[in-house]
Amino acid sequence: MSGAAFVGEARFDRNDLPVNRLFTVPETMLSLKTISGAPTRLGPTIAMCRFLAYRGQPAFLADLVCAPARSLVHQSLHAAEAKTETNGDGFGVGWYGERPEPGLYREVRPAWSDENLRSLCEQVRSRLFFAHVRASTGTSTTRANCHPFVHGRHLFMHNGQIGGYPRLKRRLEALIPDELYDRRVGTTDSEAIFLLALAQGLEDDPVSAMARTLKLIRGLMNDAGIDEALRFTAAFTDGESLFAYRWACDGQPPTLYFREAEGGLLVVSEPIDDKARGWREVPKGCSLVARGDTVSVQCLNEAMDRLAA
């Protein structure tokens, strides 16, 4: 995949309809950035979004989302590990407080300039929360298209892409049952994946259900003759346990790290501070499962292979 391709491939520009990132970035600019950036990563590890999930002792969102040296809010302006993207196409935070359902604050402005986000992060202390800054791959910048997505007690957020999604959209949506489809309020592939995964049993068996979901999507892509990759990192929670996924059909999923410390578990697209010692990569093709007092890594590839058998 060329440097220019990532900008255009998932767009609806060809339809001449209003979309995000409306104006193509010329190859020359990407070359410039490649020189000064990290050229070898441009292909596989293109950052499309950045996210953070926390589970542990109640913590102020500000301490993890805003304060760290390379916090998510900083990544909205300057993602360090990706360098190719400003994540300025909206953001969202979801958190659990006194109710079983999470709170949700999503906005279309860049995270770095949102006073409300700052105030909220300073006030809200939570034992489990998600935060996400978005770089759109084509769908419009609306609140309904910002992550995390909520469904009852559940939260989901996503970083990645379904290659050739516009050619796939209808078939994928057709797999979502009526009662879940009614809950679709935006137009992103991410929300569609979430609803499809719920239909596959995400609430009951988060790892197997996601394996089934990815397999289904991969099947649709094959049927449609799509050569482009399916790359997927994501996080999901029911308000108690936390699940994170890292998988790609071409073995090149977006980065995903975790650290157990400070009274809790942090899962991030990229480390939020310099303390490299504590961060571990979630291995490619795996899921991170934090349930009760244990944090474990489960093999997603295996789960998918079992399905194939």
Add this chain to the structure above:
Amino acid sequence: MSGAAFVGEARFDRNDLPVNRLFTVPETMLSLKTISGAPTRLGPTIAMCRFLAYRGQPAFLADLVCAPARSLVHQSLHAAEAKTETNGDGFGVGWYGERPEPGLYREVRPAWSDENLRSLCEQVRSRLFFAHVRASTGTSTTRANCHPFVHGRHLFMHNGQIGGYPRLKRRLEALIPDELYDRRVGTTDSEAIFLLALAQGLEDDPVSAMARTLKLIRGLMNDAGIDEALRFTAAFTDGESLFAYRWACDGQPPTLYFREAEGGLLVVSEPIDDKARGWREVPKGCSLVARGDTVSVQCLNEAMDRLAA
């Protein structure tokens, strides 16, 4: 239909999902308004949106959209003929200039406070333009959900409702061919109707195609056992001719007026000034067709009956 029903019936509130007009209006308040308003109209002629279409000698948008005593912008704050609604859930203008494709400006803020709208209306002089202020019936307030909708050279805007739409949404969307479905960027029933009508030949035969479309939707409603009404006023143009529609399955479509004067044809949800003399109602069940130098009224009901035969 009770006074309170109109607020809730087309919503997704039951899904507990983010929707517009998130908070129910109690019956007591509606009663208050009924007393001071026009009680007999509360049932059938509930205003959900207000719109204006112009075709004629090039005119500044400001002279028709902003300046008149009861201009569309005023109606955004105080719709006179409906009295039950503030049309504050976004707005849009579409206009034809030097290109075959129209310009489009849509925004989620109320029209009455938008400086950009005022400036644009003062600058743009056009021979054909649409303007619309929105009162959401449930879908979220995003630009993509604001009218008018554009497709190539065409503009469409709508006022009305499909009874029981949430139960109907998937089936209706399933009737939209792939290449048109790809162009769907919002989540409203209005946009779905437009795309379905395009699939039915709206570009070639605007009256018959719309009759077919309404018949199709009516059929879907019957299949789904929906008792609520399908009420529909709308306007459509290809950049040359102008078409307006007024139809309802229960004989109670929203109001629609037109006036030929000032070098052009004006079509409006309600008169924009006191000069009652010039305004004529588009009869129920009819289409207004402005093509070349002629303006005529065509019977939509007849077109639908022919389909039935």
Add this chain to the structure above:
Amino acid sequence: MSGAAFVGEARFDRNDLPVNRLFTVPETMLSLKTISGAPTRLGPTIAMCRFLAYRGQPAFLADLVCAPARSLVHQSLHAAEAKTETNGDGFGVGWYGERPEPGLYREVRPAWSDENLRSLCEQVRSRLFFAHVRASTGTSTTRANCHPFVHGRHLFMHNGQIGGYPRLKRRLEALIPDELYDRRVGTTDSEAIFLLALAQGLEDDPVSAMARTLKLIRGLMNDAGIDEALRFTAAFTDGESLFAYRWACDGQPPTLYFREAEGGLLVVSEPIDDKARGWREVPKGCSLVARGDTVSVQCLNEAMDRLAA
């Protein structure tokens, strides 16, 4: 003051600059409303904003801001006691949680369609909070112009108007000391009053300081030969005690009610439910003071008279 005057008098329209409520409402429309509304109130009790303050046992914001039959969110769409206004020019909530400084969420969209507001109100439980829906009298619809305003641990919100404010603005701002003027981030008269009151000792003696502030402003108006009225209802808190004010130079301040019940004190622009029995009016020219376990009414007029002596 005529019905039409209230719309135009405090505007900057004459400057031909971008302002809120950009389009004048014709007298005819106001007449219509006068007929069906409450004509005798149109003069003195024109609602420009609506607000609510709560102090007591920790309560979910949703239970007071969103749920009641005539909640503040409903008033954003339909203020019952005023009838002349939609309060759709932004809103704000401020609340005290675990930190001495309050949280603040302000947005330019109408309160009735804001998903974030709904979610926040469902999550946040607080012993002291303010909520406000805005109907601009001329300044632009920006977050910085939405109430409540925050200063360190303090919150302030306002409903009313300074007659002839544009002619007064510079002199009023000139009375604000440098260190407070630096904190001005918006352009409203309300924020200027707050900063001026802080300079007059609002933190130490909220009633006397506000009396001095109103006297100062009244003096500036006299100096400038302004005949229009100064009308003022407001609420202020330091995070512990709660103060509310109701005063006008012409004896016609906006309405202000309170109720002690449900484990706390509610102060509102107008009752939020039908239970008329519990609501008492804050008398004209008075302050409501809730400090420690006592709620008392203090005479603001007297405080001002003492200043005059």
Add this chain to the structure above:
Amino acid sequence: MSGAAFVGEARFDRNDLPVNRLFTVPETMLSLKTISGAPTRLGPTIAMCRFLAYRGQPAFLADLVCAPARSLVHQSLHAAEAKTETNGDGFGVGWYGERPEPGLYREVRPAWSDENLRSLCEQVRSRLFFAHVRASTGTSTTRANCHPFVHGRHLFMHNGQIGGYPRLKRRLEALIPDELYDRRVGTTDSEAIFLLALAQGLEDDPVSAMARTLKLIRGLMNDAGIDEALRFTAAFTDGESLFAYRWACDGQPPTLYFREAEGGLLVVSEPIDDKARGWREVPKGCSLVARGDTVSVQCLNEAMDRLAA
């Protein structure tokens, strides 16, 4: 000035008030960027905004604002010459059509994702227009704070900074006469400079008036003991002639280029395409004056020296 300083110096963060770019960027991140970027430019030529002005044969805005390889819209996401900034804190376009007053479209969202901007640029053809993408130096992201600013028939836009502005704000505003101060709708230093320059005769003698204005501001800075620099590039028009300025008290003003070609004059913060041959720098300390059929460079330093004499 250190790399980190540029982020913080002009902010109001110390006031703990809602401001733009709310979260500090750590030195480590800036170092990273310095390494891969253009370290020697970090000090003097920090890009705070990017702009473009056109005067000539009527041209579609799209052809100059959106289409070029390094167009202003691209610069909103990736400014090439500055590398240190995303210009995502709002944008604006102003253009002259059939009226003496310009049209104005300003929005707080990033330019790269605004559908309305794209549509407007494709529709509007103008003989004279300004476009600006903003990177805030501390004031909040509101439409009123976006450039260009309008005053009657005049447009003004600015890139630069007044060192120590918060300490200077009141004195600077105090120099603006009442009738102009009334027109202030935002809170930026840029708008204040514009109004002050108007008071100094900008409409009659744009070069001398701007020299007087800069001298005044420099004097205020000296009085306040401010060591930081005053750096200023800007453009101004009365709807006929076009003026651009490039000046700094320390000889290090932001870049400014122009090109005469394609039937008109283009003035830009940085070249919008690769054709380096056509672009000429406006010399430091100079003004570019396009009046009637001539384009000339005038010495601003000299004009200021004459004032000093």
